Amino acid sequence: MLDPHIIDCPYCGEPIEILIDRSVREQQYIEDCQVCCRPIMLGVSVEEDGTTQVRASGENDA
Numbered sequence: 908m909l910d911p912h913i914i915d916c917p918y919c920g921e922p923i924e925i926l927i928d929r930s931v932r933e934q935q936y937i938e939d940c941q942v943c944c945r946p947i948m949l950g951v952s953v954e955e956d957g958t959t960q961v962r963a964s965g966e967n968d969a
């Protein structure tokens with residue numbers, strides 16, 4: 908089950924829509940910004956109460 912989620916690109920600040928697979932509790936992956944095409948590191952965790960936490964960071968601020 909994929910849930911759309913909006914994050915802000917850490918580089919250009921534009922809102923980006925990503926799809927989160929909520930069947931995975933913890934995941935980390937890289938998605939290219941749809942606006943500036945730079946790689947955004949995404950850390951996603953799905954909490955027990957069903958809320959989703961998304962951290963978006965640039966490759967230089969780990």
Ligand SMILES: [Zn+2]
Nearest residue numbers: 916919940943
């Ligand atoms: Zn961007």
